[in-house]
């Protein structure tokens with residue numbers, strides 16, 4: 001009995017800690033979603049001036065995208081991705097994709113040239129994945145003429161920085177294994193790794209998953225809490241001051 005109740009207590013305590021941890025993670029996601037313009041956290045990244053091109057990066061919530069921009073992000077995604085979707089077991093459905101791209105939680109960074117013509121975008125979200133606070137990159141699309149100019153990299157660096165600033169644990173994304181361009185980009189160039197949640201092909205049947213989940217962990221900010229307990233710090237600081 002004694003042992004049972006001790007175990008029960010420990011379990012209860014663990015559950016309490018877990019739910020407190022979940023609440024803290026959830027609060028971080030909520031706070032991140034409330035930031036009016038996340039680019040304010042990384043202001044120098046509003047401009048991209050490299051490799052002979054000059055772009056401005058702008059932030060939008062899905063609901064604030066004009067009809068023209070909504071059509072543009074959808075059409076570019078369809079042009080670049082439809083074939084890959086159809087070759088997988090997911091299939092491509094205009095309506096479903098458009099719904100996903102216009103959900104309330106959908107956030108966008110769009111790169112515009114000097115004539116305000118959009119050339120690249122990422123659809124991302126601050127969200128919970130299982131019990132972890134993460135940035136999920138739903139889409140990264142660059143128009144043909146602007147590829148290999150560092151824009152994809154720049155947009156992913158912004159997502160990683162936003163994850164850091166908002167204290168998310170990692171940046172995640174899904175890619176089709178057949179998309180070798182995406183693999184070279186995310187795995188080789190951007191150093192993304194296979195995420196723990198990526199499905200493993202079963203050994204007992206022929207089935208092979210056509211997609212994989214990649215992620216990059218984001219090093220947390222140094223803790224703002226004092227390293228030494230307060231009382232101790234107060235006792236030691238005059239000595240430190242004297243010897244400095």
Ligand SMILES: CC(C)(COP(=O)(O)OP(=O)(O)OC[C@H]1O[C@@H](n2cnc3c(N)ncnc32)[C@H](O)[C@@H]1OP(=O)(O)O)[C@@H](O)C(=O)NCCC(=O)NCCS
Nearest residue numbers: 080140141142147148149150151152153181182184185189
């Ligand atoms: C994948 C994609 C987003 C990359 O964007 P990008 O702006 O062209 O990439 P960057 O210029 O930032 O490339 C950075 C590095 O990634 C690697 N890379 C990018 N595209 C590559 C390709 N097609 N083949 C091999 N390596 C590639 C290179 O190492 C490159 O550095 P380098 O040009 O100095 O050699 C872009 O090609 C694209 O929009 N593709 C179609 C949509 C897609 O597949 N999106 C990803 C899945 S959601």
